Every structure is written in structure tokens, then in C-alpha cells.
Amino acid sequence: MFFARPVAHVVIQEASTTQQKPMAINLEKGQSLEIGLKKVGIQLSWDAAETGQEFDLDASAFMLGKNKKLPDDSLLVFYNNERSGDGAVESSGDDTSGDDDGETLTVDFSRVDNRVNEILIVVTIHDCEVRKQTFGQVRNSKIRIYDAINSEDICQYELDEDFSTETALEFGTLVRKGRSWEFEAIGSGFEGGLEYLVSKYG
DSSP: OOOSSOOOOOEEEOOOTTSOOOOOEEEOTTOEEEEEOSEEEEEEEEEEOSSSOOOOEEEEEEEEOTTSSOSSGGGEEBTTBOBOTTSOEEEOOOOSSOSTTOOEEEEEGGGOOTTOOEEEEEEEETTHHHHTOOGGGEEEEEEEEEETTTOOEEEEEEOOSOOSSOOEEEEEEEEEETTEEEEEEEEEEESSHHHHHHHHHO
């Protein structure tokens, strides 16, 4: 997989009572960090451009095997399947506002199916073709990753590119690294919405 910048390797471990709390990290495209936690939340937020239209962005998770495919359909978490078959990934449900309490995916690493090698986090625009909407009309799209046990921020990744025709974005991926996981910031856009990504990874 090609990244625009060299990978920055940062390790986030569970905080003890004697350790200083980790500060949130602002990731850039191509950077990654190791996450030594049991459970994380991944929260999506955005601002719609001043067009008078409502934008409904949906966060989804593709739980992929080493072959970059879904081992089975239950491991795709989206608005019509809010909990993965193994119970590891769960969606907070659809949110159309994009405010600071927007859609959240919760990941419990202890429950991830052994066939899963990575958890790809994607964002798509609902009814993009009908509404003629693209990510070029959305501002300040970002995801925030936090410790789901104590709500402490780990990192955030904000898109800084103008995706003028794209309707689906691969924000980043959680990759299994032995007994731990690593988040990699991707920031790649595609046309075709969620349907394209389903055909790519299904």
C-alpha cells in the first residue's frame, strides 16, 4: 500500500495510575500509530458546505482477511448491520448532523474474529447520486479515536484534500500486529459510494 509520507511509529498503551496520560496525536496521511488498548471508539464528524442541503455521512467498517476480502457478510458493519457477527465492532447508528456527537464505531479487539487481519474504516455519503453530492461539498471531515474504557483521546485524523468527485472515502485502517493493533491513516477517495466498496471488498 502506497503512502505519501513516511510512516511515523507511535505506541499508545493503557495508562496506569503512575503513568502520565497520553496526549492526543494529530495524524497526517500515511502516518500510523500502535494502539495497545482493549477497546476503542472511532467517531466521525463533519461540516456541510453552505449549500442549504443536508448531508448524511455514514461510517462503516469492513473487517478484512489477509486477502483484503470480507470472510463473510456479517463482518461488514454499516447502517443496515450495526453489529458485526463476532460482536467486536458496533455502530452507534445513523447520525445526520455531523456534530461532535456524530456516528461512532466501537471496536473491542478481544472479540475480533481470528480470520480478520484488518478493520477498514470508510465513510460514504447516503443517497449521493440522488442528491448529487460529493465530498467536495463537505468541510472539516475527521475521525477521532479514543479509549472506549476511559474516553481519553488517542488521536484524530482530518482530511485536508478536496475530493471534488468522490463519494466514498477510506479514512484509515486498524491492522493486526501480533497481539496488538495499529491504526494507519489512508485518506483515499473513490466514486461509486458504499456500493463500490462492497464490490471491491465483498
